[in-house]
Structure formats: C-alpha cells, structure tokens
Amino acid sequence: MDYLEYFFICPPLCQFPGAGGSHSAVDPGLVSSLDPGQSSVILFLSTTNSEPVSGTGVILPYSSSDPVPGGCNAEFNLNIDPNIYIHYNLYETTIRFAPANLGSMRGQAAPSCDAFGPFSQWRLEYDVFQFFLPENDLSEQSLFRALETVADTVGMVTNGNKVLTLSSADPTEAVFSSIPGQGVIYSVIVRDPVTNSSASYIPVHTYACSFSSTLDGCYTLDKISTKIFFTITGLAGLLICFFGHRFFKCELFCMGFSFIAFFFFVLISRTTELEYDVRLVLSALFGVVGGVILVMSWWRFGSVMACVVVVGLMLGFLIASTVLFTPLGDLDIFRRSDAVFWVTFSCIMIIVPLFFVRWPREGNIVTCGVVGAYAVVLAVNAFVYTSLSYITLNILKRLLNSDFSGAFTDVPFQSIDYSLLSVWLVLGASGITLQLLRERERPFFPPSPYLMWLQERERRKTNVLDPSHHCPPLPNRFFSRVKQLTQRSESAGEHTPLLL
Template sequence: MFHYYFNHYDSDSRTYFDGIEKMLTVEDIRNVSRLVGKDLGYQKHNRMFSNYRGRGRAFVLIASYKGRSAAYVPAVSYGCDAMNWKYDCSELSSEFWKVCRAVLLILGGLLCFQGHKMFRLTMFLIGFIFGVLITFIVVSVEHASHNGYGLISLLIGFFYGVFWLFVWWKFGVPLLSVQLTMILSGGLIASITMNQLGDYNAFALDINYWLTFSCIVIAYMIIGVAVMMHGHIVSCVVIGSYAVIAAISYYIDGNMEFIFVNFFRRVVVKNFGYAVLDPPFLIFTDTFLCIMWILLFLVGVKLQSRYQRNRSPFPPNRNVSLERPLSETTPLLYSEAYPSPPEYSATP
C-alpha cells in the first residue's frame, strides 16, 4: 500500500484531481508516494493510519503477481468532513486555541532564553505544563471527546504550577525541584525518537514501546542529574524551543506539533500502536522549522550557560533565607548549638 500527501489545508478541486492523477499508474505511484512499511500479519488487510486533520492524502494498493503489477483505484481522505471545511478541517482554529498558541510562543521563549535565570517562574510553568498534560490525558481517556475541557485543564494546571512553586519555596532542594523539568524534557526527547521509530513492527506492542520510552527518559534524567545545573538549562531550552517551534508551526502550516499529537494518541487511543504514523513533512517549511529549532537550542544553551558563569548554580530559597537571616557576621558553618555569631569586643 502507498499513500501520497496533498498540499496542506488545500481543499481546491484542482489539487484533489491532480493528486488522484499522480496515483493512477504503478510507475507514478512508486515515484511520488510513500510505501507503507508496516506489515502485521492479520492487520495487513485492515490498515489503520494516524489521522492528520486537513492534510489531504490519497491511498492506493498495488497488486503484484508473477512479476506483473496493477494499481487499484485510489481513495482520498482529508481526515475530516471536507464539506464542512472551515469548522471541521481547520485544526484548533477557534479563538481560544489561537490565544493559547500565542501564549505558548511567549512562554516558550522565556523558558528557552531565561528558564534557569527565572527559576521560580520556571517552577510554576513546568508545574503548569505538567498539570495541563496530565489533566488533558485523563479527560481524553475517560471521554471520547475533549471539547470544552481545555479551560478545565488550564485551571487544574494553574494549581499544579502553584503547588510545584510551593515545593521549591518550602524545601529548597534543587535535586527535587528539577526532576519535573527533566521528566518533561526527557519525555519530549523520547517522543521525538519514538515518532521516528513508531512504524517499526517491534514497537506496535505497547510493552516494547513504553519500555523503550521509559528507558530514554530515565537515561536522560540520570545524565541530567549528574550535571544538575547544565542539565536543568538544557531541559528548559528543549521544552522552550519546542514550544516556540510548535507555535510557529501552527501559523505557517508546519508539522512539528505532530510529535506531541502522536504521543498523545498513543496514550489515549486503543490499539494505536498498529496505526501507520508516517507524518507529513514539507521540504521547505519543516526543514526551516528544524533548522530554526536547532538554532534556538544552541543559542538558548549558550546564553543561559554564559549568564550562570561564576554564579551560584541555583538561586537561594526564600523560605530558608527567612528562617535564617544572613549578614556579614553569619558563620559559614551554621550550627544549632551556636545560632548566632559570638560577640567581639573592641578592647582587649
């Protein structure tokens, strides 16, 4: 089986018929389309594909026998109701989601270039992101449709952010506070990796997929903890740069958001491991986004590392500072037996 992507968000009839025309002969099909590589035995006659709303594509089957091949009539799908294009095929086109994308762009930039410097803000944002993701996933598992749950996810995410900021304020343990940032960035790196490997037969089984996914996250966290400050900087830049690229991708019709979309579907959609991922990739748009992503990552790491040079790895915890006021006469080695510095006399 082969499939061929049309131009993004193009419902023009000329594009439709041009796409079908390219899928009529065996030679043209093999030249312009992509071969579906996953063959899972009993699943090969009932193929499932990851749906990319508004991305039109043609599907065709080539039958071969004794060195001869013939193509079936192609079928076309836009992954939505093409007769109701404006409301059903324009993904996340409501005003609410447009505002969310703009906010994502701004906050992603802050994490990318100022994440470690603005440590307390980062703690809140990371907790907020984690809360939104967990809530949205739980809601989507419990309900087939997640319409109307965006505001609920944002509200619960806000409380998650406040809670994680409180954890830093109360305990002031960097090793504890940076774990959530590393989990999210490790999960993003694992999602990128599995998005490329997801069409291999071995990863159709959930145990193989999630075991590999978990190993990538754990390995990243071990390396990050070994160099905690730099690990936190890299984690902030990874998350922030992807947020910026995903937001820009929405405005220029790119495909970077499908990295998260396929991970999300793997969590909530039953038997999604048997679906063919093979996301669309625009040569100019997506290549530009990839190059921009790399540049953002390098610049973000460079700027944050340079700012932290000759500075304390992590900011002081406010709660500890309030409990133990610091001054010029505060002993370097603090002890409960000597809570205050000794008195010195000006005369011998």
C-alpha cells in the same frame, strides 16, 4: 489489453447505474473485462449534487498476465471491486480493500477464488502506498494533479511512499494516524511475483475532516481557545528558552504547569465526555495548581535536585517522543505491542534526567533551551500547520485511544517543516549558549528564600556581635517610645497627649 480499469474523481458523490456494475462513492472506480473483438466501452457518470461539480477520469489498461484488483471480492457490492474504502476519526484512518485475483484471457472464465496453491491468487502480494498533498493546500486543482500523477502503478511507485507489504494471508486493511487538514492519497498495488506483473487499485484521498461541517470542518479546524492557549505557551517558551535559569521560579512554574496540564488533559479525556474547550480550561487550571505546588515545594524545602528531576522528565518526554516520531516508531514491535512501546518510551524518558544528575545546572539550561524552543514551534502550529506538532501529538493520541497502537504515524515533511525545524534548532542552541555564558560566574542555583530566612534568624540569635541582635523588635520599640513621651509630658505638667 484484456480488461480496462477506469475511475472518476469528483468531490461530491458519483453514481453509476447498473446492478453489480455500479458504484457510488468519492473516488469511485470500476473494472471492465473485455470480450473478444470488443473495442469500446460506454460509461455513465451522474451526481446527486444540483450544483456544478468538477471531475476527472483516468483509464488504465492491463493485460491478461496482470492481476485483477478486487477480483475476489466477497464483501462489497461490486462483482469486481478495485476500490479502496476509507474510514477516519480524530485518531486514525483505516483503509480496506477486496482481495485480487489472477488475470485471464478474453472470453475465458476468471480463475476460481477458492483455489489454493502456487497457481492461485494466494501467491499475490499487496504494497500499500501513501502520497501527501502539499501542506495547507485544500484546492481541487492540487488534488486532481496529484491523483493523475499517482493513478497508475509507475506514478505511485515513483512518487509515493511504500508503507508496508501484505501477503494474501494477511487482512486486507491498514491503519494510519489521522492528520486533519492534510491531504493524503492512499493506494494499493497488487503484485504477481510469478509473472512479475502488477496492477493498481483505485487511489483514494482524504483530509481527515469534513468540507461541509461548520464546526470542526477543514476550514475551521483551529479553535480560538487552542490559538490563545498555544500563543501564551509560545511566549512563555521563548522566555524560558533565553532566561529560564535566571528566573528559576518562573521556569519551575512553567514546567510544573506543562507536566500537570498534560497529565490531567489525558485523564479528563479518557474518563469524561466533556467538550474540548471545557477539558482545555480544566487542564489549564490544574496546570496552574501544579506549577504553584512545584514552586512552593522549592521555596519551602529548597530541594533543587528534586525540582531538576521534574524538569529533566520534561526533556526526557520530548526526546522520547522525537525518537519514536522517526521511522523507528513504525517498527512492527512497537505497533503490535503497547507494552514494548511504553517500556521503551519510559526508559528513554527516565535516562535523560539521570544523565544530568551529575551536571544539574547544565541539564536545567539544556531543558530550558530545547523545551522552550519547541513551545515556540507549537505556537506557530496553532496558526500554520506543521508536522513537528505530531512529535507530541502522536503520543497524546496513543494515550487517548487504545486502538491507536496499530496505526502508522508517518507524516509529511515538507518545506515549512524544514524551516520550523531550523527555527527550533537555532532558538534552542542560542538559548542554551546564552544561558551557559551568562550563568558561568553565578551560583549553580538560586537559594531557597525560606531557608535563607531561617538562616538569617539563626544568625541573629547566635551572633551577639551583630548590632541587629541588640535591637528590640519593631513593636517593642514603638511602645517603648510611647512610654518615654508619656513620662516626659507628665513631668512637664502637660495634660494633653502629645501628637505622635
């Protein structure tokens, strides 16, 4: 054992005294190179918080053949900096770290960081890992247990998820999709392929939210407006899932509302700095207008195929989002090129309605079942966190943030997600089956009321055998009756008008 790596985990800000050998941060860590004959190390830990705090410490020993995390630091304050620096916003979480160096024997100088070749630090490789904490669990106990589990190399490799591998020539940073309210531990393991050894950087955690903020904090992430909006959306989705094709006008309104509301939310968010609630209300108003326009276009022109294409685009959007929600969406070709991503997304989105042009009724019923059931899942997400909401949320983030393309969109998939996935599948399959059985003896689509009125009017004009053809209009019949009664009263010598 030639050097020690140790770190302390505490929710508030921790501090170590000493220039070049101290660090102030959450999840801080230090590396101490041992001198010949040294058998003990003294550490100082302090906090600026006057209230009692909880903390834990882990000591990791390494040998001279292991790489030194942060041994070639030229950017941060420590001489040897094994820490991972994390920054997050609403869309993405970025981690950065200092390059590592090769190990050395006690009492010997560390290898130069300016050297090149196969015997320098340029041969080192960096594996980036992430470990998800239990969903809906913000407790310190859960965090401490997880950090102790993945503190060393073996623990992280066994329990964590390796996201990517960086060479020494790559920038020492990685970008991930932010998941507010979901605890995530990030770690970097540096490997020396020549000596087949490795060492772990200090694991760092984030919930992508603030515990001290009274607005949009970790405990107040769910806005009332969001809960109301998605509760109504879930109820409408449940109706569409089982009765959408029967109540065709209601289905068209809901689909038109969703399509236009999503479009204007993106447009308003990218072009204005309005508050979230204002954007949500404006998007809902535009959505109502879009739903009414779609219903009125069918009522006036009766073009079922045009309406079904719009409805099919909703199913295509959800299928494309689901495909790119899988690990396929984290491929380098999609992360490095927005053009490739959006062309692929658009192709999948357009193919779906084209596929159902041959079977419009079946396509419409399938759309009702799948999209309606997913709306129920989104309604549940407004009250209980589920990763299934990120199927569409990742697309929304990419539309709103131009820099989101480079972020890894991996999310935890735990017990509640499997339960809601089962609910989605069961509701969708039940709704599709029920509507197919109920509508098999009915016309493919209900007729347009306006076109029916035109046909009825033409029929009355041309069909002289229809008794209604010989009946004068109601106003003419009324005035004719008045005239008859007046003539009758005059012939009888009455001067007082009759009571009609």
